[in-house]
Amino acid sequence: MAKYIVGLTGGIGSGKTTVSNMFADLGIEIIDADIIARQVVTPNSAALTAIAQHFGQEILLENGELNRSALRSKVFANDDEKQWLNALLHPLIRQSILSALAAASGDYCILSAPLLLENNLHVLVNTVLVVDVSVDTQLKRTCRRDNSDQQEVNAIINSQISREKRIGLANQVIDNESADLQQVKAQVTTLHKHYQNQAKTDDLAEQSFKK
Incomplete structure (x- = not known):
């Protein structure tokens, strides 16, 4: 570390x-939370499946990836939806960040x-x-x-x-x-x-x- x-x-x-x-x-070495946030919602991941079930299949692009602009519009228009999404993603992102920090090297x-x-x-x-x-x-x-x-x-x-x-x-x-x-x-x-x-x-x- x-x-x-x-x-x-x-x-x-x-x-x-x-x-x-x-x-x-x-x-x-850079640990980028934005990159980690994308990694936890890759196609067929448990997180993305949960998001699609909650918001509907229209939240996905044709290639199965998350439609970020569509999700952002839904989340910023509704505090309850934002809280639901945060409760799902934040623990996953935090754990991935901790793992990346533990593996980091250098001064x-x-x-x-x-x-x-x-x-x-x-x-x-x-x-x-x-x-x-x-x-x-x-x-x-x-x-x-x-x-x-x-x-x-x-x-x-x-x-x-x-x-x-x-x-x-x-x-x-x-x-x-x-x-x-x-x-x-x-x-x-x-x-x-x-x-x-x-x-x-x-x-x-x-x-x-x-x-």
């Missing part, structure tokens, strides 16, 4: 994936999760890194990226914790408002060195404690 775990998060459209990829380019690794704070996954990490942009920037970037309806994107933003609370829970913050990749990369490089040092410090402290 990696000696030090960084929890990476940010609101929709913040550029979290861009930051995650930059850390990956530095050789850091430190990153747990990348858009709902790191909302789903209390931050209790699994040593430090929380937030990628931050304004709500207006979130809205503009997401609508442009996903060709989404503004109302739907607003609903997603409102379903996440507020920008102020997210920053308040952060140990480090990357400012991605300008979308200047070189500026973001410089912040990532600085944090990379910081996390390496923290991992070594924690390791030394643990060795001293064991003595």
